[in-house]
Amino acid sequence: MRSRTAAALTASAVLISTAACGSGGGSGDDTTVKIGAILSMSGIYSTLGAPQKKALQMGVEDLSKQGFTVAGKKRTMAISYADDKSDAATTGVTQLRELVQAKKLPVIAYGLGSDTYVPQLKRKPVAMLNLIDSVYPSILRLSPHFWRVRGDSPTYVPGCFYYAKRQLGIKSVSVITAKGEGYGEGLTQLVNKFAPAEGIKVAASTQFPVGSTDYSNAIRTAVAAKPDAVYLSSVTAVILPVLKQLRQSGYTGPVIHSAGINPNQAKDILGAQFNSIMKDNYDCAGTLPTTSDNPAAKSFAAAYQARYNEYPQDLTMWAHDFPFIVAAAMAKAGTTTDSAKIEKALAEIPIPSGTVSGWIAGDGKLFTERMARTASEVTTWCSNKQTLASAMTFDVNNGTVVQPNLKKDVCS
Incomplete structure (x- = not known):
């Protein structure tokens, strides 16, 4: 396996603040970083969305223990969760509008339905990080605002x-x-x-x-x-x-x-x-x-199983690491609200410390052509x-x- 590099985020103690499904999230003060997640928490793809949400919650909690700072200010992180009900074309698009236009969230995690979000991204660009979709041909061809935190199908x-x-x-x-x-x-x-x-x-x-x-x-x-x-x-x-x-x-x-x-x-x-x-x-x-040889992944797996009494899928690692990726990009960009600057920073960040997925770095960067992979x-x-x-x-x-x-x- 190729060598991996890691970059430490600036450490400072923070408090955790998580949002309920569909809620605005956060404590209302300007130190709370608010981001969104559109997941299939019900319907045919709920076998994907439900564990993603659990892992995201663990990731936010672990990030709070490590801490992060943006523009010299200590930050907390809150995720506003939305259920696309395994129907990205209608429910998912509505949820994306709510998170981006109404709540003005600068970064969105999501699972499925990339093609249905393209028209909305043309009207209102925002960085969208995909946690699971490895479909071929690649979703990355659809929009420059799609990023993927896993390898695509041709990698396995x-x-x-x-x-x-x-x-x-x-x-x-x-x-x-x-x-x-x-x-x-x-x-x-x-x-x-x-x-x-x-x-x-x-x-x-x-x-x-x-x-x-x-x-x-x-x-x-x-x-x-x-x-x-x-x-x-x-x-x-x-x-x-x-x-x-x-x-x-x-x-x-x-x-x-190849179903996981x-x-x-x-x-x-x-x-x-x-x-x-x-x-x-x-x-x-x-x-x-x-089954990973990575100690951090094994430790995460044990914690996930102990907490939820279920076997963690591969997608849980990537979901756990999403908050760390966003925190690193925000720290690099020096902003928590400017989506364009945060998205630009995504291309420049190394592998953030605190992540568990065991990323394979490309030229010292987490993302290569908007794809991170293990x-x-x-x-x-x-x-x-x-x-x-x-x-x-x-x-x-x-x-x-x-x-x-x-x-x-x-x-x-």
């Missing part, structure tokens, strides 16, 4: 097939895609590129309409091609029901995906048979805080422990897997 999909070929002996794969779901459709494009690059044949590629509950036609087509493995293209809440029906159809071979499934989600969505259904599953995405990882399901374990960590350079670290005795 190649690792799926590098691992599948060398460790699983996979020579062919069938792909099942959620039609109409952007992340899944982008993954399938990448599978069609990177699987053949590893000498793995795409034996069949089939779809089902997003929102469907009967996947039998897609499953029959995929299995009929007699692949060595099946790749499921979509997010957790969409692919887990497909996985369940795939196993019920009699398919027992390897299943690969965790044990809590597997149990909640798959039901009592989750452990047998998850057998021979391989997930390729960002490193998880629980290492990627292949995890596998360990039936003996009913949980995940790291099988391989890696980086990707121009589509090629570099610095692969294959783990031994993964589930022992």
Whole structure:
């Protein structure tokens, strides 16, 4: 893994002030930094938004312990939370207007729906930091005001097939895609590129309409091609029901995906048979805080699990670090309200101290072309422990897997 650099923020003790969902946030004094977050805290993507909010709250609390100063003045931080109800096109846009135009917040964290926010950003520019969306093609092409605190899909999909070929002996794969779901459709494009690059044949590629509950036609087509493995293209809440029906159809071979499934989600969505259904599953995405080699990430994971009694997804690390990133940019810019200056400073800051994600620095900076990223990882399901374990960590350079670290005795 590439060397990482860190820059210390100016330390000073601060008090924490957090805002309730949809509230203005803050104590009303001019030392309280007010920023916003639009998350999917209800609806189909609530498996993403709810843990993001929990991690953001932890990040604000941890930032208060470290402290930060802007323009010589000690600051507190408050986040105004808004629920897009998994409907960015209507509810999300309304919430963005409220946070930016009415509340005049200079920085917004968000999860999904980048394309729906573009018209609003043209009218009223504001820095928007994405906490999760790694869709391909990249959201960064849509607006110069989008920033991403994680690597995009091309930084981890190649690792799926590098691992599948060398460790699983996979020579062919069938792909099942959620039609109409952007992340899944982008993954399938990448599978069609990177699987053949590893000498793995795409034996069949089939779809089902997003929102469907009967996947039998897609499953029959995929299995009929007699692949060595099946790749499921979509997010957790969409692919887990497909996985369940795939196993019920009699398919027992390897299943690969890039959904970031965790044990809590597997149990909640798959039901009592989750452990047998998850057998021979391989997930390729960002490193998880629980399996990371980074001590700060492991410490965060333990704190998150102790506090919320749930397994932390990869997105929780990035959400935790969002307040630190904003604080560093504000300190660099010398302002807490001028969005343009804060956004300019984002491109210049090094990795802030207090972050836990284990960023890979580019030329000493956190962001390279508006993207910050961590290492990627292949995890596998360990039936003996009913949980995940790291099988391989890696980086990707121009589509090629570099610095692969294959783990031994993964589930022992």
